[in-house]
Ligand code: GDP
Ligand code: MN
């Protein structure tokens with residue numbers, strides 16, 4: 011098997027209102043079922059998800075958490091405002107954000123954002139953001155592509171951060187191996203491969219975390235096109251999530 015992966019060059023600093031789908035089409039010759047991986051940072055910028063911390067009104071709760079976490083109360087408040095559930099309060103905030111993902115600090119970024127008091131929130135409806143790019147590409151080229159929006163996330167149990175998918179369009183979120191055979195004819199019972207996170211992880215290597223200015227990666231040669239789809243398929247249902255249950259029971 012063979013796949014090629016490359017960054018799109020000459021992407022400018024993204025401003026509110028910028029059309030990312032059009033920017034991609036203007037800079038790359040896309041092929042049917044290419045997988046376009048896009049850093050959430052630029053999606054958020056294009057959707058004007060910039061928040062000035064100076065405008066945030068701090069609650070008592072945020073004040074208390076900020077104190078125990080040695081953090082800025084306004085930053086803590088902005089994390090709480092994005093969240094539907096707090097799983098860990100201290101020494102850092104682990105929350106479920108309203109779109110469903112569980113992540114540290116609600117995925118709010120301070121890096122690669124202009125203005126020292128500005129932070130960047132994740133896209134509000136990441137699947138819809140991905141679909142907008144997909145639809146624009148189709149409108150401009152007639153090509154059907156897969157889109158994955160990523161963020162850099164830490165993981166439970168393992169050191170280090172990797173790219174993770176937070177919104178998708180036109181791609182199978184997982185590849186189900188159940189019912190297929192291993193090398194010795196044994197039928198596989200559990201193996202549901204989270205391919206969108208695997209693509210996100212690899213694409214993140216090409217993006218980098220710093221000033222590379224390469225927020226868009228194309229993966230070509232692997233076809234996982236599927237429609238419809240949703241990132242929600244990757245979020246473990248609450249009743250099955252034993253780690254969440256353990257955390258919640260500790261905090262009450
Ligand atoms: P995140 O992982 O989605 O939170 O984003 P990062 O801050 O790690 O940035 C990922 C990549 O996008 C890096 O190569 C950054 O330099 C690049 N990047 C971030 N913002 C912009 C932008 O506005 N324009 C361009 N061209 N690159 C950007
Ligand atoms: Mn981020």
Ligand code: MN
Pocket residue numbers: 161162218219
């Ligand atoms: Mn990153």
